[in-house]
Amino acid sequence: MAAGGPASELILFIVAVIVAGSVAGGLAYVTTDIAHGMNDRGAMLADQLRTDFAIINDPNNVPVDTGTSSYNYTFYIKNIGKEPIAFTPDAVQVFIDGAMVPAANLTFTDVNGASISSLDAYEVGVIKVTLGTALTQGGYHTLTVVLENGERRSFVFRAP
Incomplete structure (x- = not known):
């Protein structure tokens, strides 16, 4: 035991x-x-x-060029972050009133109209959105821009 x-x-x-x-x-x-x-x-x-950016348009005066069968809306984007951001149709998604604009209908340039692929810190870029029909004149619409890292900004504007 x-x-x-x-x-x-x-x-x-x-x-x-x-x-x-x-x-x-x-x-x-x-x-x-x-x-x-x-x-x-x-x-x-x-x-x-x-990585940060702002949409710097005048919400009551969005530039639009009317073609024979298309409407080109111009939006200005400013990189207010410290890092460059990719600025191409493949890296940036654009939505108008919740509907995604196809990459083929987007043009990314600098303010002088030259094609660019990135937006450096504190630089302003231009996104031209081509639509087949005009947005409701005088109506309010929402533009949403989403970067490849998920950062997004929305902008409410009045269509001319």
């Missing part, structure tokens, strides 16, 4: 050490996972803070 007591205590001690080690390993894994998630989220937030 005397020999069974220390043996069972030794077995219980070994089991307790194994359980404690498993719990500590699980907590270390969860803590590491949370730390990596916070690091990734912080990097993404920092990227979004460095």
Whole structure:
């Protein structure tokens, strides 16, 4: 009887050490996972803070060129962030009144009309939106511009 007591205590001690080690390993894994998630989220937030833009049109006077069968609306975008942003139909999505404008109907240029692929910090770019029909004259419409990183701005304007 005397020999069974220390043996069972030794077995219980070994089991307790194994359980404690498993719990500590699980907590270390969860803590590491949370730390990596916070690091990734912080990097993404920092990227979004460095990338910022504004739509700088006069909401009551949006330029429009009327062609034979198309209407070209001109919108001015200013990069107010510290990082260049991609400025192409593949990287920027444009919505008017919730409907996505196809990339083929978008033209991206600088203010002088030259084609560009990125918009540097504090630079102004032009997005020309070509529509087959005119927007309701005098009606209010919403332009939404979404960058490739998800940053978006909306702009309510009155159609001329």
